[in-house]
Amino acid sequence: MADQVRINEGVLWVEGEAYPLRNISHVGLRKLTVDQAAAWKKFILRTIGWLILGGTFAAVVGTVGTIIFLVVEALLVWKLVSVLQKPTVYGLVLNTAGTQRDAIWSTEQEEIHRLIHEVTKAIGNPDIAQTIINVAHAVQGDLIQQYGKGSIGKAVHSGSGKIGGS
Numbered sequence: 001m002a003d004q005v006r007i008n009e010g011v012l013w014v015e016g017e018a019y020p021l022r023n024i025s026h027v028g029l030r031k032l033t034v035d036q037a038a039a040w041k042k043f044i045l046r047t048i049g050w051l052i053l054g055g056t057f058a059a060v061v062g063t064v065g066t067i068i069f070l071v072v073e074a075l076l077v078w079k080l081v082s083v084l085q086k087p088t089v090y091g092l093v094l095n096t097a098g099t100q101r102d103a104i105w106s107t108e109q110e111e112i113h114r115l116i117h118e119v120t121k122a123i124g125n126p127d128i129a130q131t132i133i134n135v136a137h138a139v140q141g142d143l144i145q146q147y148g149k150g151s152i153g154k155a156v157h158s159g160s161g162k163i164g165g166s
Contacts, residue, residue: 005132089105
């Protein structure tokens with residue numbers, strides 16, 4: 001899905017969100033990657049639990065139980081593989097009046113680097129002609145952030161580019 005970023009008349013537009021250039025105090029890059037150690041840990045714990053519970057179930061029920069046991073284990077492996085294959089995503093971070101915003105996300109780091117360069121150039125020269133940048137590899141979804149052991153929070157931001165959590 002492609003998103004469009006425009007710089008026009010001293011304003012940075014990301015889809016329907018407007019960021020006046022004079023209010024932007026910092027432009028940066030955020031990189032989000034899959035926590036592979038956590039994914040493996042979750043897989044191992046679930047597999048151990050399923051080996052105990054499913055093994056008992058398979059022993060009691062017989063052939064059907066064994067088939068169910070194998071199907072569930074295959075689903076656990078599939079879930080692990082799908083999490084490990086998620087691409088790294090890169091975000092355009094804007095600080096405005098003390099508030100940090102993740103304006104847009106992409107799976108291509110070069111797209112975000114280009115945006116950082118163009119926004120920084122526009123901040124230094126607000127009378128620049130209109131600039132339109134198409135972000136061809138933009139991603140959307142919800143950003144799930146976890147702080148501390150077992151604590152889960154859903155971060156909702158006003159930028160048009162959002163990201164799916166793992």
